[in-house]
Amino acid sequence: xxxxxxxxxxxxxxxxxxxxxxxxxxxxxxxxxxxxxxxxxxxxxxxxxxxxxxxxxxxxxxxxxxxxxxxxxxxxxxxxxxxxxxxxxxxxxxxxxxxxxxxxxxxx
Amino acid sequence: xxxxxxxxxxxxxxxxxxxxxxxxxxxxxxxxxxxxxxxxxxxxxxxxxxxxxxxxxxxxxxxxxxxxxxxxxxxxxxxxxxxxxxxxxxxxxxxxxxxxxxxxxxxxxxxxxxxxxxxxxx
Numbered sequence: 001x002x003x004x005x006x007x008x009x010x011x012x013x014x015x016x017x018x019x020x021x022x023x024x025x026x027x028x029x030x031x032x033x034x035x036x037x038x039x040x041x042x043x044x045x046x047x048x049x050x051x052x053x054x055x056x057x058x059x060x061x062x063x064x065x066x067x068x069x070x071x072x073x074x075x076x077x078x079x080x081x082x083x084x085x086x087x088x089x090x091x092x093x094x095x096x097x098x099x100x101x102x103x104x105x106x107x108x
Numbered sequence: 109x110x111x112x113x114x115x116x117x118x119x120x121x122x123x124x125x126x127x128x129x130x131x132x133x134x135x136x137x138x139x140x141x142x143x144x145x146x147x148x149x150x151x152x153x154x155x156x157x158x159x160x161x162x163x164x165x166x167x168x169x170x171x172x173x174x175x176x177x178x179x180x181x182x183x184x185x186x187x188x189x190x191x192x193x194x195x196x197x198x199x200x201x202x203x204x205x206x207x208x209x210x211x212x213x214x215x216x217x218x219x220x221x222x223x224x225x226x227x228x229x230x
Contacts, residue, residue, distance in 0.1 A: 035216030044220035097157040
């Protein structure tokens with residue numbers, strides 16, 4: 001089972017800033033089977049990125065994913081107030097699907 | 109646009125069985141390479157994969173829950189279901205149903221239900 005660790009735990013930022021969130025896997029993720037989700041309070045998660053760097057349908061291009069092996073990142077190029085949320089990474093394709101603990105992004 | 113909707117009791121007694129159904133609309137549960145999953149989220153905590161099922165019936169479970177979980181599919185009703193037996197307060201969570209993306213097992217969850225809160229309490 002691949003264990004995912006996310007950092008930092010919480011961020012407080014201003015609109016217009018650029019932010020990079022980290023997701024580290026306990027072992028190499030085959031074929032970059034890594035997704036990112038955004039979850040706002042009271043809502044279901046929303047798929048942002050799959051296969052480490054492919055944007056899901058309808059996701060603005062200010063969201064981008066990168067990485068390979070054990071180190072992955074999600075970058076939001078220009079934060080907007082509505083980006084306040086918890087962001088989770090997820091590994092898929094193995095025998096056990098796992099989620100990271102999440103990073104909370106608060107937009108002041 | 110594909111839609112998923114969870115349904116089932118919001119309150120379950122300890123040691124009993126939690127039963128939820130996910131109804132899929134505006135799309136077929138039997139589409140090629142379709143995998144469907146259950147994910148749960150305890151209040152104030154992160155996401156945990158419970159298990160998934162292929163439309164033909166093959167199921168896959170989180171090892172931490174495997175001894176208590178059964179996921180089944182009813183293609184005639186366009187539904188899939190979750191049963192979790194011998195529940196305790198630790199099973200209190202929002203339960204989401206979701207679809208694996210078009211690459212099936214090798215894809216993230218692209219469509220989600222709104223989630224349903226299940227509380228385990230006497």
